[in-house]
Amino acid sequence: MSDVLSCPVSGASGPLPEYPLPRADECPLAPAPAAQELRAEKPITRVRIWNGSTPWLITRHADQRALLPDPRVSDDDLDPGFPYVNAHRAEIAPVTPRLITNTDAPEHTRLRRTVNAPFVVKRIEKMREPVQKIVDELVDRMLDGPRPVDLLQAFALPVPSLVIAELLGVPYTDHDFFQRSSSLVLDGCAPPEEARRASGELVAYLDDLIDRKTTGPGEDVLSEMAGRVRAGEMTRTEAVHMGVAMLIAGHETTATMISLGTLALLQHPAQLALLRETDDPKLIANAVDEVLRYLTIVQTGVRRVAKDDIEIGDVVIRKGDGIVFDLHAANWDPEVFPEAERLDITRPARIHQAFGYGPHQCLGQNLARLELQVVYGTLYRRVPTLRLAVPVEDLEFDHTGTTYGVHSMPVAW
Numbered sequence: 001m002s003d004v005l006s007c008p009v010s011g012a013s014g015p016l017p018e019y020p021l022p023r024a025d026e027c028p029l030a031p032a033p034a035a036q037e038l039r040a041e042k043p044i045t046r047v048r049i050w051n052g053s054t055p056w057l058i059t060r061h062a063d064q065r066a067l068l069p070d071p072r073v074s075d076d077d078l079d080p081g082f083p084y085v086n087a088h089r090a091e092i093a094p095v096t097p098r099l100i101t102n103t104d105a106p107e108h109t110r111l112r113r114t115v116n117a118p119f120v121v122k123r124i125e126k127m128r129e130p131v132q133k134i135v136d137e138l139v140d141r142m143l144d145g146p147r148p149v150d151l152l153q154a155f156a157l158p159v160p161s162l163v164i165a166e167l168l169g170v171p172y173t174d175h176d177f178f179q180r181s182s183s184l185v186l187d188g189c190a191p192p193e194e195a196r197r198a199s200g201e202l203v204a205y206l207d208d209l210i211d212r213k214t215t216g217p218g219e220d221v222l223s224e225m226a227g228r229v230r231a232g233e234m235t236r237t238e239a240v241h242m243g244v245a246m247l248i249a250g251h252e253t254t255a256t257m258i259s260l261g262t263l264a265l266l267q268h269p270a271q272l273a274l275l276r277e278t279d280d281p282k283l284i285a286n287a288v289d290e291v292l293r294y295l296t297i298v299q300t301g302v303r304r305v306a307k308d309d310i311e312i313g314d315v316v317i318r319k320g321d322g323i324v325f326d327l328h329a330a331n332w333d334p335e336v337f338p339e340a341e342r343l344d345i346t347r348p349a350r351i352h353q354a355f356g357y358g359p360h361q362c363l364g365q366n367l368a369r370l371e372l373q374v375v376y377g378t379l380y381r382r383v384p385t386l387r388l389a390v391p392v393e394d395l396e397f398d399h400t401g402t403t404y405g406v407h408s409m410p411v412a413w
Contacts (some may be wrong), residue, residue, distance in 0.1 A: 016054060019047035019324060020300055028397050029264055029295060030341065035059055035329040044315045047324065051090070055083035055322030056315075057301075059329040061336045061353065063312060069358035072308040073323060077102045079305040083322030085402065088185075088195040097237045100363065101245060104307075108359065114234045115242055115363065118167065118221045124366040127163070131374045134162050139382050148389035148412040155379070156258035156409075157251065160371055164250030167367070168243065169213060169220025178202065182248040183401070199244075206243040210236065221246070246364070253297065254368050256405035258375050261291045263395075263409065265380070266388060268343040275345055276380040284377040287345035288369055291376070293352035294343050296328035299404040302356055327353050385413040 021032035030036075038045055039059035047057040058064055067073050076082065077093045084090040096102060100111045117123070142154050157179060165172040184198035210226050217223035225239040234242075265272040275287050301324040310317040317323065331352045332340035355362035362368070380386060388395075389410035396407045 016046055016048045017057075019049050019055075019057060021047075021326075023397075023399070028392075028395075029260070029267070031296075031326070031328040031332050035326050036332060039329045039333060044313060044317075049083055049322075049324070050086060051084070053081075053083060053322060055081075055303075055324050056317055058323060058325045059333075061330040061333040064325050064327070064330045064353060065357060066312060067310070067323070068302070068304075068325065068353075068356065068360075070310065071105070072306060072310050073304045074104050074307045075102055075108070075304060075360055076104055076307075077303075077305075079307075079320070081320040081322050082305045083303050083324055085300045085303060088192045091192060092196070092199065097235075097241045099238065099241055099245060100360070105359065111234070111238065111242075112359075112363070114228050114238075115221075115225065115246075118224065119363055119366055121366050124370050127167070127367070128370060128374065130166065131159075131163055131371055132378070135159060135374050135378050136382075139379060143383065148410040151262060151409045151411045152255065152259045152406065153408070156262075157255045159258060159375060160251040160254035163254075163367070163371055164247060167221055168246060168250070169218050169222045170209065170247060174205070177205070178247055179251065182252055185248060202244045202247070203240060206247070207236075207240045210239050210243065249362075250364055250367070252401075253403055254371050256297050256403050257292065257295065257368070257372055259409045260295050260297060260405050261372070261376065262379070262386070262411075263388070263392075263406070264291060264294055264343055265376075266386070267392070271343050271345050272380060275376060276384060279377075281373070281377070283345065284373050285369070286347075286349065287376055288372040289352060290343065290345045290347050290349040291372070292354040293331045293337065293349045295404075296331045296352070296354045297403040297405065298327055298354070299399070300402050301326050302360075325356075327356070383413050386411055387413065 017034055021034040023032050024030065038057065043058070043060040043063055045057055046054045048054050058067060077084065084093065098107060100108055100115070103111060138155050138158055142149060145154070161175045161179065162172055165175065181198040181202050184195050185202070209222055213223040213226040214230065217226060222243055225234065225242065228234045229236050229239050265275065275284065278284065304323040306317045306319055306321045306323060308319050331337065331354060334340055336351065337347070355365040389412040395409065398405045398407055
């Protein structure tokens, strides 16, 4: 199999394409063809979203790098022009506490400071050995079990769920509950009442945990936040909702990167062989960033709103205009990543924007990188004949969630 996939780059039709833009069935891991066409021809253009509003779509890497850190580009989802992902997000915005996900400086700076410490590189690096133990035990269990097996359920979901449960201080025995609830909250096609109920159940669950950590703290993130609540550095509501956000993001995205990343590597056998045969931690770390670039699993775009007029290129984005950043299109920008359609684990890929960019860049990126480094450096070496147990065409991809992935991924060896 060739390590270069031939995918169409066409499909933008009409003056206002509907966003999110559809992927091509024959190349399910590539950005939407229309997004790539727009990046080449109209890198800053209007699109139409679910509620009929017409935010600007930004598809070039350079334009995203210029705009995402710009203080005139706001994360305030109470602004009337904010381009919500779906009806559920629009409905809950007025009652959602101000968090790192919906505020700007200086409030964002204060809130980010209260939760940043557990996610700095030095503290995350101390988790490498425990994460390696989790990965090895799950591989052992998978090898001793029946074949074929669903990689998502047997391995990809348990790894980050166990890790985030340990980090936050959440009982892993509750993983079925928080995985099911998280999926509903992130599902853009879920009935609003179901998403609302799942969100409420997660809030109640974290509220109870924060209560327990207040009276009996441990060495975990929720205990640290409970301490900050006692010290008056953050409110109880902020701590609870921050905990919900970390729990959701901490397992869903990494699980997707394990399963979808494995699929991408299986489709690029020369790159998989190179990764499988190396023990160079720098190459493994680089491979993680290249797979993150290649897949860029956030499929609903990063949403912002202009707080002032912004002139960029020959376009003026007016105050109050919504803005959507298509990260996947930017991460396949040939001006930054030549032959972007080629998965190349030796490529310098660290400047990708899979985690966003600027002050709102993903809080958990160091944890995600560490988990993926351990997984990518272990799974393919220990299961060298790993293969898909069904044709790629038979995989069911998730087009409705915030992140793009597969509903299941049968593998054998």
